[in-house]
Amino acid sequence: MSTPKNAVISGSKAAARMREAAIDAFAETGYGGTTTRQIAARLDMSPAAMYPHYKSKEELLYAIAYEGHDSALQVVLGADIPEADATTRLTSIIGRFAQWQAEHHSRARVVQYELAALEPNHYRVITGVRRRTTQVVRDVVDIGIATGEFTVPDAEGVTLALMSLCVDICRWYPSGRYNNPEAISSLYADLALRLVGAVR
Protein backbone atom coordinates (compact mmCIF):
# COMPACT_ATOMS: atom_id res chain seq x y z
CA MET A 1 0.00 0.00 0.00
CA SER A 2 1.04 3.55 -0.50
CA THR A 3 -1.14 5.64 1.75
CA PRO A 4 -0.26 5.58 5.43
CA LYS A 5 3.21 4.06 5.60
CA ASN A 6 4.97 7.33 4.81
CA ALA A 7 3.78 10.69 5.96
CA VAL A 8 4.11 11.89 2.37
CA ILE A 9 0.51 11.43 1.38
CA SER A 10 -2.30 12.79 3.48
CA GLY A 11 -5.17 10.33 3.82
CA SER A 12 -7.78 13.08 3.94
CA LYS A 13 -10.47 13.13 1.27
CA ALA A 14 -9.96 16.81 0.57
CA ALA A 15 -6.21 16.32 0.17
CA ALA A 16 -6.87 13.58 -2.38
CA ARG A 17 -9.19 15.89 -4.31
CA MET A 18 -6.51 18.58 -4.28
CA ARG A 19 -4.01 16.12 -5.73
CA GLU A 20 -6.41 15.13 -8.50
CA ALA A 21 -7.12 18.76 -9.37
CA ALA A 22 -3.40 19.52 -9.33
CA ILE A 23 -2.64 16.56 -11.59
CA ASP A 24 -5.10 17.81 -14.19
CA ALA A 25 -3.75 21.34 -13.97
CA PHE A 26 -0.06 20.34 -14.03
CA ALA A 27 -0.67 17.96 -16.93
CA GLU A 28 -2.25 20.76 -18.97
CA THR A 29 0.02 23.71 -18.23
CA GLY A 30 3.02 22.26 -16.40
CA TYR A 31 4.09 22.81 -12.80
CA GLY A 32 5.58 26.24 -13.40
CA GLY A 33 2.66 27.27 -15.58
CA THR A 34 0.06 26.40 -12.96
CA THR A 35 -0.85 28.63 -10.03
CA THR A 36 -2.08 27.45 -6.67
CA ARG A 37 -5.14 29.63 -7.28
CA GLN A 38 -6.00 27.68 -10.45
CA ILE A 39 -5.83 24.41 -8.57
CA ALA A 40 -8.12 25.73 -5.83
CA ALA A 41 -10.49 27.19 -8.41
CA ARG A 42 -10.98 23.74 -9.95
CA LEU A 43 -12.52 22.70 -6.63
CA ASP A 44 -14.41 25.99 -6.16
CA MET A 45 -12.31 26.78 -3.16
CA SER A 46 -10.44 29.83 -1.96
CA PRO A 47 -6.83 30.51 -3.02
CA ALA A 48 -5.58 29.41 0.40
CA ALA A 49 -7.42 26.08 0.43
CA MET A 50 -4.34 24.04 -0.42
CA TYR A 51 -2.26 25.11 2.57
CA PRO A 52 -4.01 23.17 5.36
CA HIS A 53 -3.08 20.01 3.39
CA TYR A 54 0.31 20.84 1.85
CA LYS A 55 2.95 23.23 3.10
CA SER A 56 3.77 24.40 -0.40
CA LYS A 57 3.11 23.88 -4.07
CA GLU A 58 6.29 21.80 -4.22
CA GLU A 59 5.07 19.50 -1.41
CA LEU A 60 1.89 18.93 -3.37
CA LEU A 61 3.90 17.96 -6.44
CA TYR A 62 6.03 15.67 -4.30
CA ALA A 63 2.96 13.91 -2.91
CA ILE A 64 1.66 13.41 -6.45
CA ALA A 65 5.02 12.20 -7.73
CA TYR A 66 5.51 9.79 -4.84
CA GLU A 67 2.03 8.34 -5.04
CA GLY A 68 2.33 7.96 -8.81
CA HIS A 69 5.73 6.30 -8.82
CA ASP A 70 4.76 4.00 -5.97
CA SER A 71 1.57 3.07 -7.77
CA ALA A 72 3.52 2.22 -10.93
CA LEU A 73 5.95 0.12 -8.90
CA GLN A 74 3.07 -1.81 -7.33
CA VAL A 75 1.57 -2.41 -10.77
CA VAL A 76 4.84 -3.84 -12.06
CA LEU A 77 5.38 -5.98 -8.96
CA GLY A 78 1.78 -7.17 -9.15
CA ALA A 79 2.11 -8.03 -12.84
CA ASP A 80 5.19 -10.19 -12.32
CA ILE A 81 4.72 -13.96 -12.19
CA PRO A 82 7.92 -15.20 -10.54
CA GLU A 83 7.17 -18.87 -11.15
CA ALA A 84 6.60 -18.42 -14.90
CA ASP A 85 9.15 -18.33 -17.73
CA ALA A 86 10.80 -15.04 -18.66
CA THR A 87 8.73 -14.59 -21.83
CA THR A 88 5.45 -14.83 -19.91
CA ARG A 89 6.76 -12.57 -17.18
CA LEU A 90 7.96 -9.85 -19.57
CA THR A 91 4.67 -9.98 -21.49
CA SER A 92 2.70 -9.50 -18.29
CA ILE A 93 4.93 -6.80 -16.82
CA ILE A 94 5.26 -4.61 -19.92
CA GLY A 95 1.64 -5.14 -20.93
CA ARG A 96 0.36 -3.99 -17.56
CA PHE A 97 2.91 -1.20 -17.15
CA ALA A 98 2.05 0.19 -20.58
CA GLN A 99 -1.65 -0.12 -19.77
CA TRP A 100 -1.14 1.84 -16.56
CA GLN A 101 0.63 4.61 -18.52
CA ALA A 102 -2.34 4.84 -20.87
CA GLU A 103 -5.02 4.67 -18.19
CA HIS A 104 -3.28 7.30 -16.10
CA HIS A 105 -1.69 9.38 -18.81
CA SER A 106 -2.31 12.73 -17.12
CA ARG A 107 -0.96 11.48 -13.83
CA ALA A 108 1.94 9.80 -15.62
CA ARG A 109 2.84 12.99 -17.41
CA VAL A 110 3.10 14.97 -14.20
CA VAL A 111 4.85 12.18 -12.36
CA GLN A 112 7.47 11.68 -15.06
CA TYR A 113 7.94 15.08 -16.66
CA GLU A 114 7.78 17.52 -13.76
CA LEU A 115 10.39 15.97 -11.49
CA ALA A 116 12.86 18.79 -12.17
CA ALA A 117 10.72 21.09 -10.03
CA LEU A 118 11.27 18.93 -6.93
CA GLU A 119 13.73 19.80 -4.17
CA PRO A 120 16.89 17.66 -4.36
CA ASN A 121 15.90 15.50 -1.38
CA HIS A 122 12.46 14.84 -2.78
CA TYR A 123 13.88 14.18 -6.23
CA ARG A 124 16.22 11.59 -4.75
CA VAL A 125 13.35 9.68 -3.12
CA ILE A 126 11.43 9.55 -6.38
CA THR A 127 14.35 8.33 -8.45
CA GLY A 128 14.88 5.63 -5.85
CA VAL A 129 11.38 4.28 -6.43
CA ARG A 130 11.88 4.53 -10.18
CA ARG A 131 15.11 2.56 -9.94
CA ARG A 132 13.31 -0.27 -8.15
CA THR A 133 10.69 -0.40 -10.91
CA THR A 134 13.37 -0.57 -13.59
CA GLN A 135 15.16 -3.32 -11.67
CA VAL A 136 12.10 -5.59 -11.85
CA VAL A 137 12.23 -5.41 -15.64
CA ARG A 138 16.00 -5.74 -15.73
CA ASP A 139 15.90 -8.90 -13.62
CA VAL A 140 13.47 -10.58 -16.01
CA VAL A 141 15.58 -9.56 -19.01
CA ASP A 142 18.67 -11.06 -17.35
CA ILE A 143 16.83 -14.30 -16.57
CA GLY A 144 15.54 -14.57 -20.13
CA ILE A 145 19.08 -14.18 -21.43
CA ALA A 146 20.37 -16.81 -18.99
CA THR A 147 17.74 -19.35 -20.00
CA GLY A 148 18.23 -18.66 -23.69
CA GLU A 149 14.67 -17.39 -24.18
CA PHE A 150 15.95 -13.94 -25.10
CA THR A 151 18.71 -12.87 -27.45
CA VAL A 152 20.00 -9.52 -26.24
CA PRO A 153 23.45 -8.10 -26.93
CA ASP A 154 23.01 -5.44 -24.28
CA ALA A 155 20.70 -5.96 -21.30
CA GLU A 156 21.17 -2.41 -20.01
CA GLY A 157 20.29 -0.86 -23.34
CA VAL A 158 17.25 -3.03 -23.91
CA THR A 159 15.93 -2.39 -20.40
CA LEU A 160 16.40 1.33 -20.96
CA ALA A 161 14.43 1.02 -24.19
CA LEU A 162 11.62 -1.01 -22.61
CA MET A 163 11.10 1.54 -19.85
CA SER A 164 11.54 4.50 -22.19
CA LEU A 165 8.97 3.15 -24.61
CA CYS A 166 6.35 2.77 -21.87
CA VAL A 167 7.06 6.07 -20.16
CA ASP A 168 6.65 8.00 -23.39
CA ILE A 169 3.07 6.80 -23.82
CA CYS A 170 1.77 9.67 -21.71
CA ARG A 171 3.23 12.18 -24.20
CA TRP A 172 1.05 11.13 -27.14
CA TYR A 173 -1.74 8.90 -25.83
CA PRO A 174 -4.36 8.63 -27.21
CA SER A 175 -3.44 8.51 -30.92
CA GLY A 176 -5.08 6.92 -33.92
CA ARG A 177 -6.12 3.33 -33.33
CA TYR A 178 -4.22 3.33 -30.06
CA ASN A 179 -6.86 5.03 -27.99
CA ASN A 180 -7.66 2.47 -25.31
CA PRO A 181 -5.49 0.86 -22.64
CA GLU A 182 -6.12 -2.68 -23.86
CA ALA A 183 -4.82 -1.89 -27.35
CA ILE A 184 -1.74 -0.34 -25.76
CA SER A 185 -1.23 -3.36 -23.54
CA SER A 186 -1.18 -5.90 -26.34
CA LEU A 187 0.88 -3.71 -28.69
CA TYR A 188 3.53 -3.10 -26.07
CA ALA A 189 3.69 -6.72 -24.93
CA ASP A 190 4.44 -7.64 -28.54
CA LEU A 191 6.99 -4.84 -28.95
CA ALA A 192 8.75 -5.95 -25.78
CA LEU A 193 9.17 -9.52 -27.04
CA ARG A 194 10.58 -8.16 -30.29
CA LEU A 195 13.06 -5.96 -28.43
CA VAL A 196 14.44 -8.88 -26.43
CA GLY A 197 14.44 -11.22 -29.43
CA ALA A 198 12.20 -13.73 -27.70
CA VAL A 199 11.85 -17.12 -29.37
CA ARG A 200 8.19 -17.68 -30.19
Added chain:
Amino acid sequence: MSTPKNAVISGSKAAARMREAAIDAFAETGYGGTTTRQIAARLDMSPAAMYPHYKSKEELLYAIAYEGHDSALQVVLGADIPEADATTRLTSIIGRFAQWQAEHHSRARVVQYELAALEPNHYRVITGVRRRTTQVVRDVVDIGIATGEFTVPDAEGVTLALMSLCVDICRWYPSGRYNNPEAISSLYADLALRLVGAVR
Protein backbone atom coordinates in the same frame (compact mmCIF):
# COMPACT_ATOMS: atom_id res chain seq x y z
CA MET B 1 17.16 25.21 -45.02
CA SER B 2 15.15 26.53 -42.16
CA THR B 3 16.20 30.14 -41.79
CA PRO B 4 14.85 32.50 -44.40
CA LYS B 5 12.02 30.64 -46.12
CA ASN B 6 9.48 31.41 -43.41
CA ALA B 7 9.34 34.59 -41.43
CA VAL B 8 9.20 32.48 -38.29
CA ILE B 9 12.87 32.65 -37.41
CA SER B 10 14.73 35.92 -37.30
CA GLY B 11 18.13 35.71 -38.93
CA SER B 12 19.70 38.19 -36.53
CA LYS B 13 22.61 37.06 -34.40
CA ALA B 14 21.09 38.45 -31.23
CA ALA B 15 17.81 36.68 -31.89
CA ALA B 16 19.68 33.38 -32.26
CA ARG B 17 21.43 33.98 -28.95
CA MET B 18 18.08 34.68 -27.32
CA ARG B 19 16.74 31.37 -28.66
CA GLU B 20 19.74 29.48 -27.31
CA ALA B 21 19.38 31.10 -23.89
CA ALA B 22 15.65 30.38 -23.90
CA ILE B 23 16.22 26.74 -24.84
CA ASP B 24 18.53 26.24 -21.87
CA ALA B 25 16.13 27.99 -19.52
CA PHE B 26 13.00 26.22 -20.80
CA ALA B 27 14.75 22.85 -20.68
CA GLU B 28 15.67 23.38 -17.05
CA THR B 29 12.51 24.91 -15.61
CA GLY B 30 9.86 24.54 -18.31
CA TYR B 31 8.13 27.25 -20.34
CA GLY B 32 5.75 28.27 -17.56
CA GLY B 33 8.50 28.10 -14.97
CA THR B 34 10.81 30.42 -16.88
CA THR B 35 10.51 34.20 -16.93
CA THR B 36 11.52 36.48 -19.75
CA ARG B 37 13.77 38.21 -17.22
CA GLN B 38 15.69 34.98 -16.59
CA ILE B 39 16.28 34.50 -20.29
CA ALA B 40 17.57 38.05 -20.67
CA ALA B 41 19.73 37.66 -17.56
CA ARG B 42 21.52 34.68 -19.13
CA LEU B 43 22.76 37.10 -21.79
CA ASP B 44 23.44 39.90 -19.27
CA MET B 45 20.74 41.98 -20.86
CA SER B 46 17.86 44.01 -19.59
CA PRO B 47 14.40 42.48 -18.93
CA ALA B 48 13.06 44.05 -22.12
CA ALA B 49 15.82 42.73 -24.38
CA MET B 50 13.72 39.99 -25.89
CA TYR B 51 10.99 42.24 -27.28
CA PRO B 52 12.83 43.81 -30.24
CA HIS B 53 13.22 40.23 -31.54
CA TYR B 54 10.04 38.47 -30.50
CA LYS B 55 6.61 39.93 -29.87
CA SER B 56 6.01 37.69 -26.90
CA LYS B 57 7.35 34.80 -24.88
CA GLU B 58 5.07 32.49 -26.86
CA GLU B 59 6.50 33.70 -30.18
CA LEU B 60 9.96 32.91 -28.89
CA LEU B 61 8.85 29.38 -28.00
CA TYR B 62 7.26 29.03 -31.42
CA ALA B 63 10.47 30.06 -33.18
CA ILE B 64 12.39 27.49 -31.12
CA ALA B 65 9.82 24.77 -31.73
CA TYR B 66 9.67 25.43 -35.46
CA GLU B 67 13.42 25.54 -35.92
CA GLY B 68 13.83 22.37 -33.87
CA HIS B 69 11.17 20.35 -35.62
CA ASP B 70 12.36 21.50 -39.03
CA SER B 71 15.93 20.60 -38.12
CA ALA B 72 14.83 17.11 -37.05
CA LEU B 73 12.91 16.67 -40.29
CA GLN B 74 15.99 17.66 -42.32
CA VAL B 75 18.09 15.18 -40.36
CA VAL B 76 15.67 12.37 -41.13
CA LEU B 77 15.37 13.32 -44.79
CA GLY B 78 19.16 13.62 -45.04
CA ALA B 79 19.67 10.24 -43.41
CA ASP B 80 17.39 8.43 -45.84
CA ILE B 81 18.99 6.53 -48.71
CA PRO B 82 16.12 6.08 -51.18
CA GLU B 83 18.09 3.77 -53.47
CA ALA B 84 19.04 1.35 -50.65
CA ASP B 85 17.06 -1.56 -49.19
CA ALA B 86 14.62 -0.90 -46.34
CA THR B 87 16.90 -2.39 -43.69
CA THR B 88 19.75 -0.05 -44.59
CA ARG B 89 17.40 2.90 -44.80
CA LEU B 90 15.80 2.26 -41.41
CA THR B 91 19.19 1.76 -39.78
CA SER B 92 20.41 5.08 -41.16
CA ILE B 93 17.25 7.03 -40.39
CA ILE B 94 16.73 5.83 -36.81
CA GLY B 95 20.44 5.91 -36.02
CA ARG B 96 20.77 9.52 -37.10
CA PHE B 97 17.44 10.62 -35.62
CA ALA B 98 18.33 9.09 -32.25
CA GLN B 99 21.76 10.68 -32.45
CA TRP B 100 20.19 14.06 -33.06
CA GLN B 101 17.96 13.62 -30.00
CA ALA B 102 21.02 12.90 -27.88
CA GLU B 103 23.18 15.67 -29.31
CA HIS B 104 20.40 18.22 -28.91
CA HIS B 105 18.68 16.84 -25.85
CA SER B 106 17.96 20.23 -24.28
CA ARG B 107 16.59 21.60 -27.51
CA ALA B 108 14.66 18.37 -28.10
CA ARG B 109 13.09 18.55 -24.68
CA VAL B 110 11.74 22.04 -25.25
CA VAL B 111 10.69 21.28 -28.79
CA GLN B 112 8.81 18.12 -27.86
CA TYR B 113 7.53 18.70 -24.34
CA GLU B 114 6.49 22.36 -24.29
CA LEU B 115 4.17 22.37 -27.31
CA ALA B 116 1.09 22.69 -25.11
CA ALA B 117 2.04 26.29 -24.41
CA LEU B 118 1.71 27.24 -28.08
CA GLU B 119 -1.27 29.05 -29.55
CA PRO B 120 -3.54 26.71 -31.53
CA ASN B 121 -2.38 28.05 -34.91
CA HIS B 122 1.27 27.69 -34.00
CA TYR B 123 0.66 24.25 -32.52
CA ARG B 124 -0.93 23.14 -35.77
CA VAL B 125 2.10 24.20 -37.82
CA ILE B 126 4.44 22.26 -35.56
CA THR B 127 2.40 19.06 -35.62
CA GLY B 128 2.36 19.34 -39.40
CA VAL B 129 6.15 19.24 -39.52
CA ARG B 130 6.18 16.37 -37.03
CA ARG B 131 3.73 14.41 -39.17
CA ARG B 132 6.05 14.72 -42.17
CA THR B 133 8.95 13.36 -40.13
CA THR B 134 6.89 10.40 -38.97
CA GLN B 135 5.80 9.72 -42.53
CA VAL B 136 9.40 9.26 -43.68
CA VAL B 137 9.79 6.44 -41.17
CA ARG B 138 6.37 5.01 -41.94
CA ASP B 139 7.15 4.82 -45.65
CA VAL B 140 10.32 2.82 -45.05
CA VAL B 141 8.45 0.48 -42.69
CA ASP B 142 5.80 -0.10 -45.35
CA ILE B 143 8.41 -0.77 -48.03
CA GLY B 144 10.25 -3.23 -45.78
CA ILE B 145 7.01 -5.10 -45.19
CA ALA B 146 6.25 -5.15 -48.92
CA THR B 147 9.68 -6.53 -49.81
CA GLY B 148 9.56 -9.11 -47.04
CA GLU B 149 12.56 -7.64 -45.23
CA PHE B 150 10.41 -6.76 -42.21
CA THR B 151 7.85 -8.81 -40.33
CA VAL B 152 5.41 -6.38 -38.74
CA PRO B 153 1.82 -7.19 -37.77
CA ASP B 154 1.02 -3.52 -37.36
CA ALA B 155 2.90 -0.83 -39.28
CA GLU B 156 1.13 2.04 -37.47
CA GLY B 157 1.97 0.65 -34.05
CA VAL B 158 5.59 -0.06 -34.88
CA THR B 159 6.10 3.38 -36.43
CA LEU B 160 4.58 4.93 -33.32
CA ALA B 161 7.01 2.93 -31.20
CA LEU B 162 10.03 3.85 -33.32
CA MET B 163 9.30 7.56 -33.04
CA SER B 164 8.32 7.33 -29.39
CA LEU B 165 11.53 5.54 -28.50
CA CYS B 166 13.68 8.21 -30.12
CA VAL B 167 11.72 11.18 -28.81
CA ASP B 168 11.99 9.95 -25.24
CA ILE B 169 15.80 10.07 -25.34
CA CYS B 170 15.79 13.72 -24.30
CA ARG B 171 14.01 12.81 -21.04
CA TRP B 172 16.82 10.68 -19.65
CA TYR B 173 19.95 11.27 -21.75
CA PRO B 174 22.69 10.88 -20.68
CA SER B 175 22.42 7.73 -18.56
CA GLY B 176 24.94 5.04 -17.60
CA ARG B 177 26.94 3.78 -20.56
CA TYR B 178 24.66 5.66 -22.93
CA ASN B 179 26.30 9.03 -22.54
CA ASN B 180 27.43 9.84 -26.06
CA PRO B 181 25.51 10.27 -29.29
CA GLU B 182 27.39 7.51 -31.12
CA ALA B 183 26.45 4.92 -28.51
CA ILE B 184 22.83 6.05 -28.80
CA SER B 185 22.96 5.84 -32.57
CA SER B 186 24.15 2.24 -32.73
CA LEU B 187 21.88 1.07 -29.89
CA TYR B 188 18.80 2.58 -31.49
CA ALA B 189 19.61 1.32 -34.98
CA ASP B 190 19.74 -2.19 -33.51
CA LEU B 191 16.54 -1.68 -31.51
CA ALA B 192 14.76 -0.48 -34.64
CA LEU B 193 15.67 -3.59 -36.62
CA ARG B 194 14.42 -5.72 -33.72
CA LEU B 195 11.12 -3.85 -33.59
CA VAL B 196 10.45 -4.42 -37.30
CA GLY B 197 11.62 -8.04 -37.17
CA ALA B 198 14.26 -7.47 -39.85
CA VAL B 199 15.91 -10.56 -41.30
CA ARG B 200 19.62 -10.31 -40.67
Added chain:
DNA sequence: TTATTTTCTAAGCACTCGCTTATAGTAGGC
Protein backbone atom coordinates in the same frame (compact mmCIF):
# COMPACT_ATOMS: atom_id res chain seq x y z
C1' DT C 1 -24.33 18.69 24.76
C1' DT C 2 -19.79 20.71 25.04
C1' DA C 3 -14.91 20.59 23.93
C1' DT C 4 -11.46 19.91 20.58
C1' DT C 5 -9.47 19.48 16.26
C1' DT C 6 -9.58 20.03 11.50
C1' DT C 7 -10.73 22.46 7.38
C1' DC C 8 -11.71 26.44 5.07
C1' DT C 9 -12.08 31.66 3.99
C1' DA C 10 -11.20 36.79 3.73
C1' DA C 11 -7.76 39.81 3.54
C1' DG C 12 -3.51 41.03 2.33
C1' DC C 13 1.90 41.10 2.18
C1' DA C 14 6.05 41.41 -0.38
C1' DC C 15 7.35 40.37 -4.57
C1' DT C 16 7.34 39.08 -9.52
C1' DC C 17 5.02 38.60 -13.93
C1' DG C 18 4.68 39.72 -19.20
C1' DC C 19 4.75 43.53 -21.62
C1' DT C 20 4.75 48.76 -23.05
C1' DT C 21 6.59 53.22 -23.76
C1' DA C 22 9.82 56.56 -24.51
C1' DT C 23 14.43 57.13 -25.36
C1' DA C 24 19.42 56.35 -26.11
C1' DG C 25 23.13 54.04 -28.52
C1' DT C 26 24.95 51.91 -32.83
C1' DA C 27 25.94 50.00 -37.46
C1' DG C 28 25.86 50.53 -42.28
C1' DG C 29 24.49 53.12 -46.72
C1' DC C 30 24.90 57.44 -48.97
Added chain:
DNA sequence: GCCTACTATAAGCGAGTGCTTAGAAAATAA
Protein backbone atom coordinates in the same frame (compact mmCIF):
# COMPACT_ATOMS: atom_id res chain seq x y z
C1' DG D 1 29.51 63.96 -42.59
C1' DC D 2 24.28 62.40 -41.80
C1' DC D 3 20.23 59.77 -42.29
C1' DT D 4 17.86 55.58 -41.52
C1' DA D 5 17.04 51.25 -39.39
C1' DC D 6 17.92 48.46 -35.88
C1' DT D 7 18.97 47.08 -31.11
C1' DA D 8 19.10 47.89 -26.65
C1' DT D 9 17.79 50.19 -22.10
C1' DA D 10 15.40 52.49 -17.99
C1' DA D 11 11.29 52.95 -15.93
C1' DG D 12 7.10 51.39 -14.87
C1' DC D 13 2.00 49.62 -15.53
C1' DG D 14 -1.64 46.56 -14.14
C1' DA D 15 -2.20 42.15 -12.88
C1' DG D 16 -0.92 38.13 -10.68
C1' DT D 17 2.46 35.19 -7.62
C1' DG D 18 3.22 31.87 -3.48
C1' DC D 19 2.25 32.11 0.91
C1' DT D 20 0.76 34.00 5.78
C1' DT D 21 -2.41 35.36 9.28
C1' DA D 22 -6.57 35.58 11.99
C1' DG D 23 -10.61 33.80 12.64
C1' DA D 24 -15.08 31.47 11.11
C1' DA D 25 -17.27 27.18 10.06
C1' DA D 26 -17.56 22.37 10.11
C1' DA D 27 -16.51 17.89 11.45
C1' DT D 28 -15.17 14.76 15.24
C1' DA D 29 -14.55 13.29 20.10
C1' DA D 30 -15.82 13.58 24.80
